[in-house]
Amino acid sequence: xxxxxxxxxxxxxxxxxxxxxxxxxxxxxxxxxxxxxxxxxxxxxxxxxxxxxxxxxxxxxxxxxxxxxxxxxxxxxxxxxxxxxxxxxxxxxxxxxxxxxxxxxxxxxxxxxxxxxxxxxxxxxxxxxxxxxxxxxxxxxxxxxxxxxxxxxxxxxxxxxxxxxxxxxxxxxxxxxxxxxxxxxxxxxxxxxxxxxxxxxxxxxxxxxxxxxxxxxxxxxxxxxxxxxxxxxxxxxxxxxxxxxxxxxxxxxxxxxxxxxxxxxxxxxxxxxxxxxxxxxxxxxxxxxxxxxxxxxxxxxxxxxxxxxxxxxxxxxxxxxxxxxxxxxxxxxxxxxxxxxxxxxxxxxxxxxxxxxxxxxxxxxxxxxxxxxxxxxxxxxxxxxxxxxxxxxxxxxxxxxxxxxxxxxxxxxxxxxxxxxxxxxxxxxxxxxxxxxxxxxxxxxxxxxxx
Numbered sequence: 001x002x003x004x005x006x007x008x009x010x011x012x013x014x015x016x017x018x019x020x021x022x023x024x025x026x027x028x029x030x031x032x033x034x035x036x037x038x039x040x041x042x043x044x045x046x047x048x049x050x051x052x053x054x055x056x057x058x059x060x061x062x063x064x065x066x067x068x069x070x071x072x073x074x075x076x077x078x079x080x081x082x083x084x085x086x087x088x089x090x091x092x093x094x095x096x097x098x099x100x101x102x103x104x105x106x107x108x109x110x111x112x113x114x115x116x117x118x119x120x121x122x123x124x125x126x127x128x129x130x131x132x133x134x135x136x137x138x139x140x141x142x143x144x145x146x147x148x149x150x151x152x153x154x155x156x157x158x159x160x161x162x163x164x165x166x167x168x169x170x171x172x173x174x175x176x177x178x179x180x181x182x183x184x185x186x187x188x189x190x191x192x193x194x195x196x197x198x199x200x201x202x203x204x205x206x207x208x209x210x211x212x213x214x215x216x217x218x219x220x221x222x223x224x225x226x227x228x229x230x231x232x233x234x235x236x237x238x239x240x241x242x243x244x245x246x247x248x249x250x251x252x253x254x255x256x257x258x259x260x261x262x263x264x265x266x267x268x269x270x271x272x273x274x275x276x277x278x279x280x281x282x283x284x285x286x287x288x289x290x291x292x293x294x295x296x297x298x299x300x301x302x303x304x305x306x307x308x309x310x311x312x313x314x315x316x317x318x319x320x321x322x323x324x325x326x327x328x329x330x331x332x333x334x335x336x337x338x339x340x341x342x343x344x345x346x347x348x349x350x351x352x353x354x355x356x357x358x359x360x361x362x363x364x365x366x367x368x369x370x371x372x373x374x375x376x377x378x379x380x381x382x383x384x385x386x387x388x389x390x391x392x393x394x395x396x397x398x399x400x401x402x403x404x405x406x407x408x409x410x411x412x413x414x415x416x417x418x419x420x421x422x423x424x425x426x427x428x429x430x431x432x433x434x435x436x437x438x439x440x441x442x443x444x445x446x447x448x449x450x451x
Contacts, residue, residue, distance in 0.1 A: 001029045007036070008057060009064045015099050025050035026210045031185075032058055040202040041183045045210035051185050052092055055152050058183075060096050062150060063125055069179060070147020074127045077151055079171070081158040082305065083108045083130055083282055084289060089154065090128040102126065109133040110282035117142040131159055135167035138174050145175035152183045156197065161326075165197075172201055219338035220318075220346050224358075224371045227351040228379035233321060234265065236349060239374050240319075241271070244345075247316035248292070250336050251301045254322035262321060263301040273299035304329050313339060320348040323357035327364035355384045 001024045004013045016022075024032070027045040034041050035058035045051055059076045068075055078093075080086035090106040097104050104126035105119040113136070120127070120142050127134070127143075137143040151171070153159065159168060182202050198205065225240075227233040237251075253259050256277035266273035274297045276288050292300045293312050304324060315337045324330050330348075337344025350358045350371075361367065 003028065003053075003057070006032050006057075008061055009100075011064065011100050012057060012060055012096065015096050019095055021053065025054075027051050027208065028054045028057075030208045030210070031055070031183075034206045034208065035059075035181075035183055036061055038181055040181060040205040041185075041208065042198055042202060042205040043183070043185050043208040045208075049210060052089055052154070055154070055183050055185055056089075056093055056096065059126070059150050059152065060100060060102070063102055064100060066149075068125075068147070069149055072123050073144050073147035074124055075147075075149045076126045077134070077145065077148055077171070077175075078126070078128045079131050079134070079151075079153050079159065079168075080128070081130070081155045081162050081164065083110065084285065084305070085155065086128050086130050087286065087289075093126060093128060097126070104128065107133050107137065108282065131164040131167040131171065135170045138170060145171070146177070148175040148180055150181050150183065151175060151201075152185070153201070154185050156184050157186050157328075160197070168197070168201075219342065220334055220344045222334065222346045222368055223348070224368055225347065225349050225374075226371050226379055226381050226383070227349050228381045229351060232377070232379050233349045233351060235377055236374060237319070237321065238269065239377060240347060241266075241269075244317070246298065248295065248297075248312070248314045249299050249317035249319060250315055250333075251299060251319045251321050252324070252333050253301060253303060254325075256303060258322065259301045259303060263299075266299055266301070271299055272297050273301060276300055276302040276305065278303065278305050304333070312336070313342065315339075316344060318344065318346045320346070323348060323350060323354040323361065325357060327357075327360040330361045331365060352381060352384060 003016050003021055003024045006024065006029075008016075027043060027049045028051075031041060031043045031051070031054040035055065043051065043054070055078070059078075063075050078086075078089060080089055086106065086108055090104065093104055103122070103124045105116075105122075105124040105128075107116050107120070107127060107129035109130050109132050116133070116137065117140070120137060134143070138145070153168075159165075182205075184198065184202060184205070225236055227236055241249075251262065253262055256279050259275040259277045263273045263275035274288055274292065276285060276292075280288070288297075288300075291297055295314060301321075318334050318337045320330070320333060324333060334344070334346040337346065348358075
């Protein structure tokens, strides 16, 4: 199906042709008609499937074809979990705004609050934002959502993981009216809190699921390498990068310090590498991502900060230098490559500290059954054996556990509890002894005394 066959406004069709978008992806073909019908939508699909356009096009269509509920309130609010994803969504939105005559603004944490207040005062039709900062503007009354027509949540599960539950409730309550439509998109919807939020945010939603997070990505070739320790990982990475033709690669690490250390290591090898982590301010993060997108850096070393939403077509390889803590993040990491029909490669280095994470990922998504090896760099680590449970038994509260051998060999002595039962230590004051009776004192006086 072609995107132009979905009954969109001609201004949107011209923009689609101009931008080179032609055939609708599976999520676009199923989600766009539902969204255009006015129904709430709960949609999921793998990364790189085109879900951003699946909600932008219906939102633009609504603004072009229907009358606004309010002249001052924004008509569409799009929430994203990270600044990087929000920025990328807004960049794609801007491609359609100028030919449509609609206005939009980007509201991110870490940027000038007063400038954002001025932008909101210009009554934009679209607001793309992170939940924390939009909640701040609601509290300061720089923004009202009484006339909001469409609320879109991209990567809703990630927003909950990042602790935005309270801000999402505030935004929902500020725009809680019967004429609001809500679209919830994500790569995964298997989340402990997701059910609760779908029930409160959505009204009888239509569900659209294209594949699932657990399905392996057919366009990505996955490989696994065992490593003994950090130095072994470094040697394996150097060998791999030396033997592999890499257009651009994203290398994921566990901590911020690791990103800097690894980027410095690659730079000393003469490679164009840069580190990205949450400790950088927003302008620095924007600059690094823009430079990487333009091809100025061949390697981007990052934490899970960049695991979602970033659409950079030249990323040919993803390397998990450290395995992710959460299994679903593995799907998002490797989803940075193999996008829009392109082929990609994902390599994971697994050491003793990564083993439990590897097992969790293995239970979550299909992984290769065998580990690859490099000649001359085969390590000793072959995995961790599961811990043995000794004398594992299920006991009820009334069941007494069996005595140990040491306890069985010695006879048990009954404890003398007379003191503890007679006196509450710390509560009862110590009293002097009772004085002797007068008769006893007289007898004492009659006793002979030494001269």
